[in-house]
Amino acid sequence: MLSRKILTQVFLFIYSFFLILPNASLSSPISSSNYSPVQTQTGNVKVFNFTISKGSYAPDGFNRNVHLINGKFLGPTIECDKGDTIVINVINELDEDTTIHSHGISQLGSPWYDGVPGQSQCGIPSNGTFTYKFQVNQSGTYWYHSHLKTQYVDGLSGPLIIHDPDDPYIKDYDEEIIVLLQDWYHNDSKTLLTYYLSPESHGREPSPDNGLINGKNSYNCSFAPSGSSNCVSNATLAQFNFVQGKRYRIRIINNSAFTAFVFSIDGHSMNIIEVEGMITQNHTVHRLPINVGQRYSAIVTADNPGQFWMRAEMETKCYNYVSPGLNPLIKAIVTYNNSTDPPSSTAWNENVTDCVDFNASDLKPYNTQNVPDANLNFTITIEFYKDKKTNITLGTLNNSTYVIDLKYPTINKVYDNLTQFTADQNVFSIEKNNTVVDIILQNYKTYEHPFHLHGHVFWVLGSGGSGTTPDYNNLNTKDPIQRDSATVPALGWTVLRFVSNNPGVWGFHCHLEWHVEAGLVAQFVTQPDLIRQLTPPDDWKALCPQQHSKL
Ligand SMILES: [Cu+2]
Incomplete structure (x- = not known):
């Protein structure tokens, strides 16, 4: 894969050399030609319209102000094929600037669309619009989020999935499932940040109040601030309906502000096949640590009919401070008969060390690569x-x-x-x-x-x-x-x-x-x-x- 990449680079270098030849007599021929590393325009154009606003919402039963995309908490999934061009038309209805960063996307030839204020763009102003347009010559599991201050912590994010018709595992799964994990706060992130960057915090990061799977969880409202009338206990959990015999490619994304998770599904093994766009050799795990910003794909076979918990355990041992109302075991229901009954399944018990990430050396690339020496x-x-x-x-x-x-x-x-x-x-x-x-x-x-x-x-x-x-x-x-x-x-x-x-x-x-x-x-x-x-x-x-x- 790498050698092909290098060959492409060499080709483009030679190609651009020939492009500048006609200008050879100019004093600075290189600056007069455009360096354009993205050459192929083979794919389709996929257009996504994002209206970004504020509103109140209770993902876990606790109502608060959140950020919305197209009126919804957590944005739509951006989905396309390798080689396609993604167009994101942003309308900013916030009372402040915003940006969209596509996390893990190379932006080769379009560095101004990386969406980082202070580095690659000025913010999209309040009531302003902006269009991101970039070709993706990669595939895998990604996500997008605002890169402006702490906006994504309030919900300004979503999955970004790029399919590859030549994926070597494409025949090994029947359907895809996205699992977006995140921690969740009951205060808005601006308030929390003001506290964190004050002498009173002593550098202790704000503790989440909860965690969410695909934007859902419940909360025990007896822990809500007294007099709080905006909390309803036992909110609906996320639910995944399995069909016996089907094989699912589960795309796990850690969309958190602060929390590493250990992810598992009772009664089911996970075969990891992808890490952040790289196809790996099949590797079976039961409990998968996943840190903030990381993504994995795992194939799970629905071969054990019943009612099971999907678990995302928040690694609160890494926190400097833990909110008293936080139940760190975040759950969703995996069901074979569309039932909302709470499962009675037991968790996998293989040992995972607290606050130590998944050992990357357990994973091997699917295709051998040549790793060049550093200079x-x-x-x-x-x-x-x-x-x-x-x-x-x-x-x-x-x-x-x-x-x-x-x-x-x-x-x-x-x-x-x-x-x-x-x-x-x-x-x-x-x-x-x-x-x-x-x-x-x-x-x-x-x-x-x-x-x-x-x-x-x-x-x-x-x-x-x-x-x-x-x-x-x-x-x-x-x-x-x-x-x-x-x-x-x-x-x-x-x-x-x-x-x-x-x-x-x-x-x-x-x-x-x-x-x-x-x-x-x-x-x-x-x-x-x-x-x-x-x-x-x-x-x-x-x-x-x-x-x-x-x-
Ligand atoms: Cu850090």
Whole structure:
């Protein structure tokens, strides 16, 4: 797969070389031609219209203000085939800016549609509209969410599924099921964030009040704030109707703000076949840890008629503080006869260590890949500290807290030929196309962090917990999996390798939303010369309040 990718890159490089030949006599021929890495327009165009608004809703019986897409809590599923072009027409009816980020989508040749305020776009203003339009030459299980402040924590998210008619497992399942897992708060995220970034929190992240499976759960209203009249106990759980003999591809997405889950279905094994777009060799599990931003596909065969619990256990042991009303066992009903009766099934009991992510080395790629040697590496350390002046606890990467520049995103600075960025932008620059980059993440905190890289997938070459150090001679360069969201263990390390072949500005951050806001964010500026050869659309340029010289 990789070699084909590299061949494509080589081909495109040679192709673009010939494209610029007619301009060879100009003083700067390269800047006069457009670098256009996406060449094929084979697929269909799939249009999705999103009207984003606020409203009240009670996903678990507790009524509160949430974000809605087309009047619904949790957005519609974006679904298409590999090679298609996705069009998302956004109408922003919020009283503030918003964006849509397609998590795990490479945005090759369209870095301005990655949807990250401060990095790849200015926000879509209140009462404004904007259209995202990008081709997807990848397949698998993804999701989309607002990348503006903490908006997705209030419900501004949904699944994004790309089918591949050539998927090697396509004959091994009959139907698909999406399982969207998330933690859930009974306060709006702005209130929680204000508290978190105040001296009173002492850096303790807000504890969820509940968890949801496909936007549903129940809540024991005796824990609701006293005098609260907006809570109804025993709300309806999510239900999955199995037909005996059918094989289901279950696409599991962790859409949380803060929570790692352990996912299982009583009485049924799960055969993992995909991790974040990469097809894997079949691997059977019963209890699957899944961290924030991660996705898996597993085939489950309906061969055990009855009534069963689907379980998503919230890993509350990783929290600094647990809300008293939180029941961390989130359940849905799996039924073979469309019954809503509560199952009496028992849970799988295989041991999963608290707050330790699924061991990526248990998974093997379906197709063998050649992992190239790295020619550049960055060590990134993760720390938190209490600011002496403000008494607010903030996060640092290499001792630097990220500060978002909403009005002048990094990519706009690149178009303005800026080459220096202030330290608080946490920029890592990669000049040369196809540079092979190692990221050595070193975690000095006593809890794990799920790190997500935009625009790329990385190989997970190795990882170790407390008391271990990265051993370069023992990295797995033979058969590592590739993904876009990996966990660095508590007091441990992780080595990730990616090929920098996608010009743009790409976020690299902890996906625990509170840690994003505390500054645990970096950005890779990849091939700025090639970014400047890509022409951004006019409506994208118009999003920024001030126009800069080169735009
Ligand atoms: Cu974190």
